[in-house]
Structures are given as structure tokens and as C-alpha cells.
Amino acid sequence: MKTVIGFGSANKSGKSSSHGAPLGSDEAKLSEDTYKWTFEEDFYVPEEVYTHFKEAVKLKGEYYEESWEKRFGEYKIKYPELAEELEDNIDDVLPEGWASGLPKYEAGTSISTREASGKVINYLSEVLPNLFVGSADLAGSNKTAINKEADFSKTDYTGQNIWFGVREFAMGAALNGIALHSGLKTFGGTFFVVSDYMRPAMRLAALMKLPVTYVFTHDSIAVGEDGPTHEPIEHLASLRAMPNLSIIRPADANEASAAWKLAVKSKDKPTGLVLSRQNLPVLEGTTENVFENVSKGGYIISPSKQNTPDVLLLASGSKVHLIVEAQKQLQQEGIDASVVSMPSFDLFEAQPQDYKEQILPRAVEKRLAIETGLHLVGTDLLA
Incomplete structure (x- = not known):
């Protein structure tokens, strides 16, 4: 799709001067002449336009609603159990007892919180059929893949794993769209250090109160051989400062399970899980009431x-x-x-x-x- 900035302006069409500033009264008058606009009042919208839009929206809305109700009614008769499950997914009703099997760990064992998160994800895939997950080309490192599931593709829409490629911002925007549609529990994973690439989409998720989950692995300076370019030093403080974004940084595997439970239960805000690359000891204080x-x-x-x-x-x-x-x-x-x-x-x-x-x-x-x-x-x- 090709567009022209300032389209219709006599002297500013296609120029950067039409961006970020009013046209001005003289230029606006010339633009009105281009469109054969004869009304004198500023920002005036004729009543006929309001009427047309109201009627068009109402008629289209009624048509699509009736079509949906008819199709879904037929679906309910043919597949009653699936229809009930779909309604629960759209209404964000979690299955009873869904969290009862979340992984628990004994004190003294050692596991990275990214790996503990991966175990939670694969458990959730068994109890939440509407889980839809992905990573920005880092599924192996982020531990985000559902092991027993197929990949989502143009030839297989049933797959629950999405391969976003090295496209953090596109992933964040796609997650927002999935959450806005409703019916699916969705999250995306990447290295914590490149969360900056996804930040505009995360900010929009926070503004729109979308329950998206972000899996950020390789926290802080313990990221291995990649060195300073991959060490997220300022990122934690930066994301903690973002309004309506919940950031959870688990101390061990039990806290990681609890963090995931909070993320899945969230209804009005996105959640970022900040997870370690290195193994961490499971602490005595997390074995009860975590x-x-x-x-x-x-x-x-x-x-x-x-x-x-x-x-x-x-x-x-x-x-x-x-x-x-x-x-x-x-x-x-x-x-x-x-x-x-x-x-x-x-x-x-x-x-x-x-x-x-x-x-x-x-x-x-x-x-x-x-x-x-x-x-x-x-x-x-x-x-």
C-alpha cells in the first residue's frame, strides 16, 4: 500500500511539513477547494454524514451479529461440548482446578527459572487448550515451546507454537491483536535485553489493559558468553516504571510457578516474567504458601x-x-x-x-x- 502524506493539501502534499503541525487557515482553505468543500464552519460535519454512518454501522452490526448467532447456534447443536469450551475461552473462564498440578520443588534442588518456566508452560498446555505461544526465534533459549504440539502455519492452523522470527516488535503487536480478539491465552518470549525492541507494543498493551504475558530470559549479568551487549542492566528499572505493567522476577522455581499462575489469572494488565539463565537453589521459604x-x-x-x-x-x-x-x-x-x-x-x-x-x-x-x-x-x- 502506498500513501501520500498531506494528501489533498495544495502546497504540502507529499512533504514533511504536513506532519505534526496544522496546515494553517490559508492552506486549509486551499485544501477545501481541492475537495470542493463548501461549508464555512471549522471542523463541521454535515448531519447527513452522521446519519449515514449511524445507519451503516447499525445495519452492518445487526447483520454480522445475526449471522454469528445463527452459525454459533448451529455449532452448539452439533458440538455442544466444544461450544461450551469456546464460550468459556471467550469469557476468560479458567477450567476448574487448572492450577492444581503446577510444578512444585523441594528445597535444596537447583534449576534455572527459565527452565522452571518451560515446565510450567508445558503443564499449562495440557490444562489450557486455548494456549497460543511463541518466541522471537529464541524458543530453545527461552524454553517457551510446547513440546507435544505442532507449529502454527499457513497449512496448519491447529498448531499452538508460533515462530515469530527475529521480530520482537511484530511479536508484541501480534500478541496484542490476539488478546484483543479474546478467546486465547497468549505469550511471547525473548531475551530480556531486547525487550526494548518490543517496548512500544508493551506500552500499548498496558494502556489497553491486555492480559498478555512476556517471557524474558537471561536476566542481568549472568547471561553467559555473549557479554555486555546481552546484559540487561537498565531494563528492569525501565519496565518497572511503566504504568499497568506487572513485572515479576522469581527467586527460584517455586516462585516461577506462582508467577505464572498470577500471569494466567490476570485480566486487566500485561505481565512480564524476568527469568534467570543460570541454575538457582530452591529456597526453604518458597516451599509453603508461595x-x-x-x-x-x-x-x-x-x-x-x-x-x-x-x-x-x-x-x-x-x-x-x-x-x-x-x-x-x-x-x-x-x-x-x-x-x-x-x-x-x-x-x-x-x-x-x-x-x-x-x-x-x-x-x-x-x-x-x-x-x-x-x-x-x-x-x-x-x-
Whole structure:
């Protein structure tokens, strides 16, 4: 499709000067002459135009609605169970007990959160038939492929795996369209460092309150041999700052399962899962009540010995197990620490003040937060 910017303007058609600025009254008058527009009032739309559009939209809408109802009525009679499933999918009704088999892990085992996420995805494919997934040419690294499913293609529309190619923005836009249509649970995966390519589509998803899920693997500096070009240093702070985008950075495999449950249940916002490349130990504090804890954004994963600790230690993702170890060393030196896992700052911020006070009591003035990444510029000035 070829277009002409400023089409119809006598002197600005096809020129950059027609972009981003009004034509001006003189040029607008010349454009009106081009279109043989005889009305004097600015921004005037004749009543006949309103009437035509209203009637056309109403008639077309009624026609398509009646056609759909007729076809779907016939489908219900022929395939009652499939029709019920389709209605549930369109209404975003999850199957009863769908989350009961989410993977759980014992403390002491070790697995990367990207791999744990892959196990969740393959479990979800068995209980959510409307799952529609893809990756920007990184399915092997992101662990996003459904192993037992075919690939979606022009010759097979039943496949649940989409191969987007190296096209993060196109993937993000396609995910938005799928979510707007409704009826499908959709997500896309890529390296966290190239989330920037997808950012405009993510921002639109947040504005439109679309329940899209983004699988971001290879978090922070532990990305392997690719080096600085593939290390997402500023990305976490940047995406945390985006309104109505929930960012969850699991500390271990159990938190990853809980994060996926939250993402699937989301109805009015997109969710970004930030996952590790390297193996992480499963922590004792995630073996019980992990979904309830992660759903609150932050929680005490390893409590202090006393009611009021000497110091608070806080981290998210792959650094949580390090501060749990630091807590043990401090204990040997007579310093009593409370360890807080903060997988989601936005979810924690939404909690009641009394809960936030319970996790981060103001009486404890000594606090240390560990983050392998950039903080928001200027926040240190407010400390």
C-alpha cells in the first residue's frame, strides 16, 4: 500500500511539513477547494454524514451479529461440548482446578527459572487448550515451546507454537491483536535485553489493559558468553516504571510457578516474567504458601530470630539466595537479619499499608537492598 502524506493539501502534499503541525487557515482553505468543500464552519460535519454512518454501522452490526448467532447456534447443536469450551475461552473462564498440578520443588534442588518456566508452560498446555505461544526465534533459549504440539502455519492452523522470527516488535503487536480478539491465552518470549525492541507494543498493551504475558530470559549479568551487549542492566528499572505493567522476577522455581499462575489469572494488565539463565537453589521459604506470598509482591522469605530484626535484607530474582546466605553469616556475628524476597514491586505497592509495615517495619532503620541492575535515576537523592 502506498500513501501520500498531506494528501489533498495544495502546497504540502507529499512533504514533511504536513506532519505534526496544522496546515494553517490559508492552506486549509486551499485544501477545501481541492475537495470542493463548501461549508464555512471549522471542523463541521454535515448531519447527513452522521446519519449515514449511524445507519451503516447499525445495519452492518445487526447483520454480522445475526449471522454469528445463527452459525454459533448451529455449532452448539452439533458440538455442544466444544461450544461450551469456546464460550468459556471467550469469557476468560479458567477450567476448574487448572492450577492444581503446577510444578512444585523441594528445597535444596537447583534449576534455572527459565527452565522452571518451560515446565510450567508445558503443564499449562495440557490444562489450557486455548494456549497460543511463541518466541522471537529464541524458543530453545527461552524454553517457551510446547513440546507435544505442532507449529502454527499457513497449512496448519491447529498448531499452538508460533515462530515469530527475529521480530520482537511484530511479536508484541501480534500478541496484542490476539488478546484483543479474546478467546486465547497468549505469550511471547525473548531475551530480556531486547525487550526494548518490543517496548512500544508493551506500552500499548498496558494502556489497553491486555492480559498478555512476556517471557524474558537471561536476566542481568549472568547471561553467559555473549557479554555486555546481552546484559540487561537498565531494563528492569525501565519496565518497572511503566504504568499497568506487572513485572515479576522469581527467586527460584517455586516462585516461577506462582508467577505464572498470577500471569494466567490476570485480566486487566500485561505481565512480564524476568527469568534467570543460570541454575538457582530452591529456597526453604518458597516451599509453603508461595502463591499467596508472591501475589503480594514481597514477603519475608527467611525471618529474623527476634520480633524486631537488627537489619532488613531485600532482593529479587537470582540475588535472593545470596542474601539468605548472608543472613546466616550475619547470625554468626550476632547480627539478626530479616530477609525479604520482593519478586514484584508493583504488586507489593498495591498492598495495604499494614501489610507493607509488617514486611518492612519502619522501626528497622538499617536496610540493605541488593540488585544487579540500575536503580531509577534520582532515587538516591531522596534517601
